[in-house]
Amino acid sequence: MADTASLVSILLDRILSIFVDEMINIPLINPIVERLMEIPFVNVIVAFILWKPIFHVLILPGLLGMTLALLFIIYFERKITARVQWRVGPKEVSRRTGGVIQALADGMRYLFQEVIVHRDANAFYFLQFPLISFLPVLLPLMFIPAGGTYGIKTIYTIPAALALISLIPVFIVAMGWASNSKFAYIGSVREAFMYFAYEIPFLLAVVAMIVLYQTPDPFEIVAKQWILGAVMNPIAFLAFFITVLIATSRLPFDIPEADQEVAFGPYVEYSGIIFGLVMMLPYEKLYLLSMLSVILFFGGWNGPEIAILGDLAPVIYLYIKTILFMCVVSLARSIYARYRLDQSLRLGWGVVLSLSMIALFISAGWAAWLRL
Amino acid sequence: MDEMIEFLHDGPLSPIKKWGTKWSIWPTHLVTACCGVELAHAFASGYDGERLGVLNFGMARQTNCIVVEGAITRKMARILKMTYEQMPDPKFVIVMGVCGIKGGLFWNGYHMVKPFEVVPVKYFAPGCPPTPESLLRCFRALQDEIVTGEAKNTIAYPRVRLKSEGKKKRPKKVPPSPKYVALNPSVVVDVPRDRKWEEGMEYRQRISEILGEVAERITVTGKYRIHVRVSRDKFVDAARMLRDAGFDHVKSVNIVDVPKNKKFIVEYQVSSYLNPEFIRLILTLFTEIDREEATFPSLVDVWPSADYLERELHDLFGVWFEGNPWMGKPFLLAPDTPKNPLRKDFRLQEEVYIGGEDK
Numbered sequence: 001m002a003d004t005a006s007l008v009s010i011l012l013d014r015i016l017s018i019f020v021d022e023m024i025n026i027p028l029i030n031p032i033v034e035r036l037m038e039i040p041f042v043n044v045i046v047a048f049i050l051w052k053p054i055f056h057v058l059i060l061p062g063l064l065g066m067t068l069a070l071l072f073i074i075y076f077e078r079k080i081t082a083r084v085q086w087r088v089g090p091k092e093v094s095r096r097t098g099g100v101i102q103a104l105a106d107g108m109r110y111l112f113q114e115v116i117v118h119r120d121a122n123a124f125y126f127l128q129f130p131l132i133s134f135l136p137v138l139l140p141l142m143f144i145p146a147g148g149t150y151g152i153k154t155i156y157t158i159p160a161a162l163a164l165i166s167l168i169p170v171f172i173v174a175m176g177w178a179s180n181s182k183f184a185y186i187g188s189v190r191e192a193f194m195y196f197a198y199e200i201p202f203l204l205a206v207v208a209m210i211v212l213y214q215t216p217d218p219f220e221i222v223a224k225q226w227i228l229g230a231v232m233n234p235i236a237f238l239a240f241f242i243t244v245l246i247a248t249s250r251l252p253f254d255i256p257e258a259d260q261e262v263a264f265g266p267y268v269e270y271s272g273i274i275f276g277l278v279m280m281l282p283y284e285k286l287y288l289l290s291m292l293s294v295i296l297f298f299g300g301w302n303g304p305e306i307a308i309l310g311d312l313a314p315v316i317y318l319y320i321k322t323i324l325f326m327c328v329v330s331l332a333r334s335i336y337a338r339y340r341l342d343q344s345l346r347l348g349w350g351v352v353l354s355l356s357m358i359a360l361f362i363s364a365g366w367a368a369w370l371r372l
Numbered sequence: 373m374d375e376m377i378e379f380l381h382d383g384p385l386s387p388i389k390k391w392g393t394k395w396s397i398w399p400t401h402l403v404t405a406c407c408g409v410e411l412a413h414a415f416a417s418g419y420d421g422e423r424l425g426v427l428n429f430g431m432a433r434q435t436n437c438i439v440v441e442g443a444i445t446r447k448m449a450r451i452l453k454m455t456y457e458q459m460p461d462p463k464f465v466i467v468m469g470v471c472g473i474k475g476g477l478f479w480n481g482y483h484m485v486k487p488f489e490v491v492p493v494k495y496f497a498p499g500c501p502p503t504p505e506s507l508l509r510c511f512r513a514l515q516d517e518i519v520t521g522e523a524k525n526t527i528a529y530p531r532v533r534l535k536s537e538g539k540k541k542r543p544k545k546v547p548p549s550p551k552y553v554a555l556n557p558s559v560v561v562d563v564p565r566d567r568k569w570e571e572g573m574e575y576r577q578r579i580s581e582i583l584g585e586v587a588e589r590i591t592v593t594g595k596y597r598i599h600v601r602v603s604r605d606k607f608v609d610a611a612r613m614l615r616d617a618g619f620d621h622v623k624s625v626n627i628v629d630v631p632k633n634k635k636f637i638v639e640y641q642v643s644s645y646l647n648p649e650f651i652r653l654i655l656t657l658f659t660e661i662d663r664e665e666a667t668f669p670s671l672v673d674v675w676p677s678a679d680y681l682e683r684e685l686h687d688l689f690g691v692w693f694e695g696n697p698w699m700g701k702p703f704l705l706a707p708d709t710p711k712n713p714l715r716k717d718f719r720l721q722e723e724v725y726i727g728g729e730d731k
């Protein structure tokens with residue numbers, strides 16, 4: 001008996017030491033953490049939560065931070081559209097705060113609504129795809145670092161994250177296929193078309209920035225940005241911005257899910273909480289791409305040090321910059337009208353592709369000059 | 373299954389469910405008639421229904437409320453039912469306009485359906501059209517009902533009793549329904565009005581040259597209007613002659629029902645696009661047929677543009693156009709509409725008002 005007990009305690013100590021090695025250091029909550037660390041078992045849990053990879057993926061800027069950002073951005077989008085149209089927007093749900101919890105109310109409603117699986121649907125895949133489509137959303141979060149925290153530390157994080165993000169449209173097309181309805185079919189085909197139109201200029205724009213900094217390692221990229229990337233290579237930023245709009249189906253390019261034409265395209269048959277999940281997908285993609293663009297173009301987590309927040313300060317800088325970028329993108333929704341499919345294909349294959357080519361040349365020029 | 377529904381309704385989580393549903397009513401709008409304008413108004417910058425968390429939506433599958441805007445016809449009723457069945461539970465229906473209550477403007481029409489016979493309606497917004505305020509009040513009442521579970525008026529008017537004058541009371545009775553068969557004198561469609569058009573006589577001359585013996589009587593009935601009476605047997609010949617002379621299309625086909633004389637008057641209004649001589653002239657070719665056995669030779673072969681008009685009249689009057697390929701099938705009307713609704717002796721199911729609150 002005594003042997004087993006000591007074995008368990010040794011094992012726990014080992015695990016604890018792994019966690020403690022890479023624990024996030026926040027001076028603000030240090031007294032509480034130290035108090036908790038003295039209690040056995042609890043200390044393992046606390047250390048686990050504060051372990052950098054777990055903190056990164058689950059709390060900030062991971063799952064929790066993402067959920068909050070999405071709830072806010074949906075509210076912000078509705079509110080800013082209302083303001084542009086001289087309306088008030090969501091308000092009565094919480095009068096004092098101007099209705100910030102509107103998106104939460106919508107989410108609750110979806111959570112308790114009936115989920116209909118219609119007779120023609122391929123029920124197995126129909127219900128499965130919305131759930132597993134979280135994989136290509138959460139996995140990139142492992143790779144994109146946030147300064148103080150990080151999931152997996154390699155120098156190839158940006159290519160790896162991009163590869164995973166590009167998987168999302170596959171799931172959307174698959175959802176449309178599983179729905180087996182004509183609107184979903186049209187929407188899926190549109191999505192596939194758009195995918196080819198934006199993916200190449202998008203990758204070229206990112207490659208341009210990697211050439212500019214001569215490294216794919218985000219830590220080095222951020223360290224090198226004493227001039228913002230968007231200023232060094234504005235053409236690359238322009239191409240990146242337009243492709244982000246296309247990739248996340250924001251309004252001038254929300255062709256796959258154009259609700260007035262094809263009634264939400266691939267998502268048309270989803271209802272209840274499953275619809276809530278699939279509707280989040282473009283927003284989650286927007287969150288990831290915004291984070292990436294902040295790292296590439298806006299100095300990532302650079303900012304003045306705040307001693308009391310320790311490792312958390314860079315994470316918060318990144319988070320706030322990401323949300324600001326998302327706000328700018330969602331403003332596009334209330335300003336522009338929708339393009340036709342052929343127009344945006346022409347734009348993607350023509351203008352944006354040539355822009356990203358030019359950006360590549362500019363970056364090459366910078367790189368050659370800086371090396372001299 | 374029932375336990376789960378029970379759990380959702382009264383379980384510990386039900387307050388969250390009610391709160392969410394209350395603040396997130398997303399109506400799909402079923403624009404069937406003119407009330408749709410007022411719905412747009414209720415969600416535009418003046419009234420802004422989105423304040424209440426009410427967001428207009430185009431799709432049924434993702435929403436929880438239908439706003440029926442106005443008249444529901446027999447054809448639309450099917451669509452209303454389908455839309456309702458597509459929506460996930462919990463779902464609500466709000467009806468705008470008097471058309472949705474008893475038919476309103478179209479009361480006792482042969483094509484009207486009352487929405488509350490098709491789907492369970494929660495609230496009515498009366499008015500023709502109702503104001504945006506009253507529509508938004510419906511949403512408020514619905515929100516209150518979701519939380520408290522009881523339907524209440526959101527506004528209560530004080531009750532006023534009118535003092536009677538002491539004279540003899542008028543009986544509370546609605547005037548009787550009008551007689552259906554009009555007893556007016558026989559209808560004459562070609563009353564001559566030569567004075568209205570000076571050059572009319574030249575045109576009359578020209579038409580009579582074209583038609584020769586076939587025309588029974590040619591009359592100028594107004595400016596650029598000429599009526600030609602032809603017998604039923606020679607109608608197709610007359611049409612051919614006119615077409616060869618340059619009248620290349622049919623503008624409209626009419627039937628006038630004259631039950632007193634037991635006849636239908638069939639009119640074809642023809643004109644010309646290509647012949648500059650007749651470009652402004654509208655010539656009405658008409659004849660009378662027997663009301664009991666209403667058949668008529670179709671003019672589809674002469675003027676293809678008469679096709680749809682003949683189908684429509686077959687629907688509404690039951691005249692059989694021999695030679696038109698569509699005869700015997702409903703064209704515009706829903707399959708369950710009563711037959712020949714525009715004949716003057718057509719009778720609907722009698723509908724009665726119940727006047728006053730104490731009968």
Ligand code: SF4
Nearest residue numbers: 442469470471500501
């Ligand atoms: S109630 Fe009046 S405004 Fe509304 S649909 Fe009927 S006729 Fe049109």
